[in-house]
Amino acid sequence: MALIGRRDGRNFGYGRQMSYAGSQALKELFDGGHFATVKAHSDRWRAFVRWCRSEDGPGYNDARQIDLQTLHNYANYLRQQIQQGDICIATAQNRLSSVNRTLAALRGDQDVRLPSPSQALGEHRANVRKRSPDGQERQHLHRVIELLIEQNHNRVAAIALLARETGMRLRETVLADLPRLHREATRFGRINIQDGTKGGRSGAFAPRWIDANNGVKAALQLALSVSPNASRNLLARSESYVVFLRDVVRPAREILHQQGIKGLHDLRAAYACERYEQLTTHVPPVNGGLSHHIDREVDLGARQQISYELGHSRIDVVSAYIGGRS
The missing domain is CATH 1.10.443 (hpI Integrase; Chain A)
Incomplete structure (x- = not known):
């Protein structure tokens, strides 16, 4: 489904469901190719959509409602997931990067994005632990x-x-x-x-x-x-x-x-x-x-x-x- 006309419709004209709209915008962005890349971004976008519709999220199902504060709230949620051990820092950073990429594809601009996912998370990829873990005694x-x-x-x-x-x-x-x-x-x-x-x-x-x-x-x-x-x-x-x-x-x-x-x-x-x-x-x-x-x-x-x-x-x-x- 290619975008027809203006971007002022629901999900910027890509459909009624936010998860579907993101996938369609990515396919159009990559001109029907780069299947693995599109799938990776789409999977991470769907994780973001699930958060949006969860009790922790804002309840959105229209990408036009997403603003910078929404992205910061999502980064805070991912930070909690890191601290709880549910995901690693790399996974969180990749999810934010894919949300940036998908939003740009939907909107047709870069006006709503997190310039630095690592800074937004307050975490940096660290493959080697430097600090002795708590709870050993x-x-x-x-x-x-x-x-x-x-x-x-x-x-x-x-x-x-x-x-x-x-x-x-x-x-x-x-x-x-x-x-x-x-x-x-x-x-x-x-x-x-x-x-x-x-x-x-x-x-x-x-x-x-x-x-x-x-x-x-x-x-x-x-x-x-x-x-x-x-x-x-x-x-x-x-x-x-x-x-x-x-x-x-x-x-x-x-x-x-x-x-x-x-x-x-x-x-x-x-x-x-x-x-x-x-x-x-x-x-x-x-x-x-x-x-x-x-x-x-x-x-x-x-x-x-x-x-x-x-x-x-x-x-x-x-x-x-x-x-x-x-």
């Missing part, structure tokens, strides 16, 4: 867990402990099938992390087994004890994931910050640091370790294992958790 973490429970943030306490003991992402801790994991821990001495995982792995249900030590079993017990009635995970039957993040997780973040834990993603990094030390008997680089003193095969083997346990497909990603090889 268990005694301190357990005090934080107790404080969360005292202030009726029971489910967030369970999330924090699961993230630290299993290396799960936030979404994975919330959607984990707790009875299944408890059964696996009891029968096999290990658990297979499957629920809420990213589809970017080689199959959304690729095996991801980790040993169920006493810490993992304790985390599962806490999660089971605070799981809502008739639920297999940490969500109530009538509760959506988005609402849970807004109404349950977000109010507890201030307590975590006050107690010196920057975010739940740091607890995942703390897990990775501990696993590196267990696998190599050396302190990870981000904690002051000198990886060039470690046999290269041992270092790479540890990074490969940690990558698997965290649900990644590339070992270079592990540097964002434990630091680079010096």
Whole structure:
């Protein structure tokens, strides 16, 4: 559907639905070619449209309503997703860049755009962690867990402990099938992390087994004890994931910050640091370790294992958790 006439119709004349309009404008911009590029931009544009129509968004379904403040609000939302560990910085920056590109295609101008996605996010792509993650000291973490429970943030306490003991992402801790994991821990001495995982792995249900030590079993017990009635995970039957993040997780973040834990993603990094030390008997680089003193095969083997346990497909990603090889 090529644009006919003026751009003053709904979605600048490209159709009634914002997601469809964006895809059509991109196809026209690239003159029917560059299929992979058009698809990538279209997928990210659809993610933006879903946010627009969600409880967190402005409720728009007409691109003419989008202004600069809308884009800044979306950047704030993506920043929260980064802090929660749901997406990485690169994904957020790519989504903002695609929104810029699609809006320009729809509007026919550059009047509504974020000049610098990284600046708007307040984040910069950093493939190597420089700061030692919070939550590595268990005694301190357990005090934080107790404080969360005292202030009726029971489910967030369970999330924090699961993230630290299993290396799960936030979404994975919330959607984990707790009875299944408890059964696996009891029968096999290990658990297979499957629920809420990213589809970017080689199959959304690729095996991801980790040993169920006493810490993992304790985390599962806490999660089971605070799981809502008739639920297999940490969500109530009538509760959506988005609402849970807004109404349950977000109010507890201030307590975590006050107690010196920057975010739940740091607890995942703390897990990775501990696993590196267990696998190599050396302190990870981000904690002051000198990886060039470690046999290269041992270092790479540890990074490969940690990558698997965290649900990644590339070992270079592990540097964002434990630091680079010096």
